[in-house]
Amino acid sequence: MADPxxxxxxxxxxxxxxxPGGGALSGYAGLSEIIVTTSAxxxxxxxxxxxxxxxxxxxxxxxxxxxxxxxxxxIMVSLTSDKAPPATGQAAAQGRSGPAPKSPVxxxxxxxxxxxGKGGVGKSTVAVNLALALQAExxxxxMLDADLYGPSIPKLLGLEGKPAVRxxxxxxxxxxxxxxxxxIGSMLNPDQxxxxxxxxxxxxxxxxxxxxxxxxxxxxxxxxxPGTGDIHISLFQQAEVTGVVIVSTPQExxxxxxxxxxxxxxxxxxxxLGLVENMSYFIAPDTGRRYDIxxxxxxxTAASSLDMPFLGAIPLVMTIRETSDGGQPVVVSDFxxxxxxxxxxxARRILAGTPALRT
Ligand code: ADP
Numbered sequence: 001m002a003d004p005x006x007x008x009x010x011x012x013x014x015x016x017x018x019x020p021g022g023g024a025l026s027g028y029a030g031l032s033e034i035i036v037t038t039s040a041x042x043x044x045x046x047x048x049x050x051x052x053x054x055x056x057x058x059x060x061x062x063x064x065x066x067x068x069x070x071x072x073x074x075i076m077v078s079l080t081s082d083k084a085p086p087a088t089g090q091a092a093a094q095g096r097s098g099p100a101p102k103s104p105v106x107x108x109x110x111x112x113x114x115x116x117g118k119g120g121v122g123k124s125t126v127a128v129n130l131a132l133a134l135q136a137e138x139x140x141x142x143m144l145d146a147d148l149y150g151p152s153i154p155k156l157l158g159l160e161g162k163p164a165v166r167x168x169x170x171x172x173x174x175x176x177x178x179x180x181x182x183x184i185g186s187m188l189n190p191d192q193x194x195x196x197x198x199x200x201x202x203x204x205x206x207x208x209x210x211x212x213x214x215x216x217x218x219x220x221x222x223x224x225x226p227g228t229g230d231i232h233i234s235l236f237q238q239a240e241v242t243g244v245v246i247v248s249t250p251q252e253x254x255x256x257x258x259x260x261x262x263x264x265x266x267x268x269x270x271x272x273l274g275l276v277e278n279m280s281y282f283i284a285p286d287t288g289r290r291y292d293i294x295x296x297x298x299x300x301t302a303a304s305s306l307d308m309p310f311l312g313a314i315p316l317v318m319t320i321r322e323t324s325d326g327g328q329p330v331v332v333s334d335f336x337x338x339x340x341x342x343x344x345x346x347a348r349r350i351l352a353g354t355p356a357l358r359t
Contacts, residue, residue, distance in 0.1 A: 006070055007034040010041060013065040020054040025062055032200070039162035039186070041066050042076040044200055052079050074165050078203035102240050107214035108142070110242040110357050112221050112273065112350070113235065115265070117257025119226040122278035123247045124152040125324050126314065127223040129340070130245065131179055132331035133347035139218040139358070142173065142180040144208060146235070147225045148201050151185025158327025162186050163212075171212040177332050182212050202234035209239065219357060227257070228264040236268045243273035243354060245311065250277055250298035262306055273350050274309035275299050279316040309353055312346040315339065 011034055017025035025031055030046035045062070047055045059079050066075045105111065112134075114127035124147060135141040145153035153159070157176035163186055164172040173180040184204055214220065224244075225231050235241065244265055248258040258275070265272060277299030282291040303310035314320070320339055323330045331340045351357055 003036045006036045006041075010034050010036070010043075010066045010069050013069045014062055017058055017061040017065055019058045020051065025058055035200075036070070036073075039165070040074040040076060041070050042078075042200065042204065044078045044080050044203070046080050046199075055079055072165075074169065074171070074207075076203060076207055078199060080199035080203075102238060105209055105214070105220065105239055108217045108220045109359075110219045111235075111239055112219055112357070113224050113241055113244045113270075114221060114247060115224040115228075115232070115244055115261055116226045116247045116254075117259070117261045118254060119150060121226075121247055121249045121254055122314070122320075123147075123226065124150075124156060124223050125320060125329075126245070126247045126276055126278055126343075126346075127221055128153060128156045128324075128329050129331045129343040130347055130350075131219075131221040132177060132329055133340070133343040134219055134221070134351075135178055136331065136335065136344065137347055137351060140216060141178075142214050142217045142220040143176075143182070144212075144220055144222045145181070145183030145185055146205050146208070146231055147223050148184050148204065148231065149225050151183050153181060153183040153223060154185045155327060156324050156329060157181050159183065159186060166213070169211065171208070173212055173214065177329075180214055180217065182208050184208060199230075202230050205231055205234055206238065209235075228261050232264075233268070236265075236270050241270055242357060243271040243350075245273050245276060245350065246308075247276045247278050248299050248302070249279045252298065255298055255302050259302070259306065262308070271354075272308045273354060274311035275303040275306070276311045276346055277313040280313035282316045309349065311349050312342060314342050314346075 011026050014026040014031070015024045019025050019028055025045070032044040032046070034041065034043045045055060045059060059077050063075050063077045066077065114123055114130065116123040128143065131141050131143045143153060145151045157179070159174045159176055159181060163174055163182060166172060171182060173182045222235065246258055246262060248254050262272060284291065300310045317339055319334070320330055323333045330337065331343050334340055
């Protein structure tokens, strides 16, 4: 639960933190709102471009002050400056520093991200079942829910409570059906999600990614927010992503949105593993008859015109919705069934297309 008294107490403690140029952090105009959740405290300090290093000690002191007032909560203090990231080539030519170089995520061999053009196409459902299907292929798999604006992985995987935090501040992920899972949703109250914009969101992503004890994973599946935004750019700039799977429904509109997302990923030089068509067709439970309610083959045609692999189609079935809502994804609740097998096919096609994922 949000705790306004705790936020006020933290702000009061920031009176002891000096900032460059004189004065205390508590009275500094660049201090953001202090967000308190059941497991975390987060705030940002906006500084002028070039002042990041000078504010480093203030950030550390703020972190320590907040930890004293709110022991047991994960403290996330980010320094932000609204400098636009320079285009690498131009920046280099002008002798300015570009974005920080990519660095590996400790314990993670490969990152596979799952994206979509718009929300509600079943991206999270596909991400979770794909993670489980990859695990069934013998791989060690983790799952990071980076969909800050609609985190649904806790419900899909039946995660309860908040992740534990080690004494050194590192998260211990949930274990769900053998998958190590972290979600920003476990840390946020639903009404707070919207305040995590821009720098706050990307800072939260960085900490979830890099301050979690992932153990030893072959693949970390990341559920991206729909569309393309700060989270995507931040992820692709800081870590090597082996590839992205795009989920789309066959509807023309969803595909147009998917194409926009694909265009942007190409511009960022992120490899595309392929397109999954979700809610492709409907099988009537009583007659077993198949209805191509949105027309057939939209995503398959789109995949070939976009020059990317078509990974497979998932039917629109009650079982998928019910098992998702019940925290028992279809790949674990009915592995031999046709819906789970559709995910197995997709996982195998991904592994066949990118054999390096097995190494
Ligand atoms: P997104 O991540 O794209 O916003 P979700 O995965 O949260 O979408 O799915 C949106 C809703 O659609 C959920 O209620 C989910 O259970 C349901 N859903 C997703 N895929 C299917 C499917 N193939 N058949 C039936 N329901 C589905």
